Amino acid sequence: MKLSVSRYNPEVDSKPYMQDYEIEPAPEDHMLLDVILRLKKADNTLTLRKSCREGVCGSDAMNINGRNGLACITRVHGLKEPVVLRPLPGLPIIRDLVVDMTNFFRQYHSISPFLVNDDAPPEKERLQSPAERDSLNGSYECILCGCCSSQCPSYWWNPDKFVGPAGLLQAYRFIMDSRDHATTARLENLKGPYRLFRCRTIMNCAEVCPKGLEPSHAIEKIRLKMLNVTGHGGGLEVHEPGSGLDKNS
Numbered sequence: 001m002k003l004s005v006s007r008y009n010p011e012v013d014s015k016p017y018m019q020d021y022e023i024e025p026a027p028e029d030h031m032l033l034d035v036i037l038r039l040k041k042a043d044n045t046l047t048l049r050k051s052c053r054e055g056v057c058g059s060d061a062m063n064i065n066g067r068n069g070l071a072c073i074t075r076v077h078g079l080k081e082p083v084v085l086r087p088l089p090g091l092p093i094i095r096d097l098v099v100d101m102t103n104f105f106r107q108y109h110s111i112s113p114f115l116v117n118d119d120a121p122p123e124k125e126r127l128q129s130p131a132e133r134d135s136l137n138g139s140y141e142c143i144l145c146g147c148c149s150s151q152c153p154s155y156w157w158n159p160d161k162f163v164g165p166a167g168l169l170q171a172y173r174f175i176m177d178s179r180d181h182a183t184t185a186r187l188e189n190l191k192g193p194y195r196l197f198r199c200r201t202i203m204n205c206a207e208v209c210p211k212g213l214e215p216s217h218a219i220e221k222i223r224l225k226m227l228n229v230t231g232h233g234g235g236l237e238v239h240e241p242g243s244g245l246d247k248n249s
């Protein structure tokens with residue numbers, strides 16, 4: 001199997017370059033990650049992240065033949081050769097296929113990815129109806145691999161200002177949660193031309209998500225939620241949490 005892999009060691013290289021490899025996969029190498037790890041046995045200078053090998057941790061996200069994905073759930077069979085492997089685009093490269101995700105997680109943390117509810121804790125769990133629970137489907141499954149934000153042109157150009165599809169999907173996840181009391185503050189936090197509205201609905205994010213999620217639809221629903229709260233777009237009124245705004249208004 002032929003591979004062309006982006007290499008970059010900041011201690012010796014002035015810029016990334018492509019290195020060609022040829023390796024014979026073993027019969028048990030069904031997934032691309034199996035082949036890359038075999039390659040790493042032959043050249044242990046090759047650097048990448050990986051952990052669970054089950055498409056759950058998201059750490060082996062990379063650009064595979066021009067499209068972001070997880071190496072561990074990408075089948076070797078049918079891959080066009082040479083298989084071109086690059087680090088996630090738009091993120092600073094630390095080394096070879098490893099990128100710096102500091103800004104990605106800064107944007108994620110900026111949407112307060114936790115339940116806000118000042119009520120006294122119940123004896124057991126905070127109950128939801130089946131319909132309320134169902135409204136979280138399609139958002140809580142995100143593994144924060146970064147494939148979507150890294151394939152989003154709006155995020156490339158404004159990574160410091162635009163939250164990006166991954167963070168916005170999580171914003172939506174808490175906006176929709178019937179147990180959360182901070183809907184208004186969450187919407188307020190996304191006001192302005194950049195944090196939410198920089199999305200141009202190009203849909204790259206939904207194209208590449210390895211979990212089949214659709215951040216672009218979540219972004220659209222947040223916009224609609226803003227319209228519902230204020231009755232008009234772009235001029236969100238400020239309401240303190242608990243001011244009587246119906247969460248599902």
Ligand code: SF4
Pocket residue numbers: 058141142143144145146147148149165166169208209210211212213215
């Ligand atoms: S939405 Fe999908 S692509 Fe984006 S971070 Fe979550 S799992 Fe990864």
Ligand code: SF4
Pocket residue numbers: 151152153154155164165198199200201202203204205206215216219
């Ligand atoms: S739909 Fe929005 S968030 Fe998704 S890739 Fe396009 S611009 Fe980025």
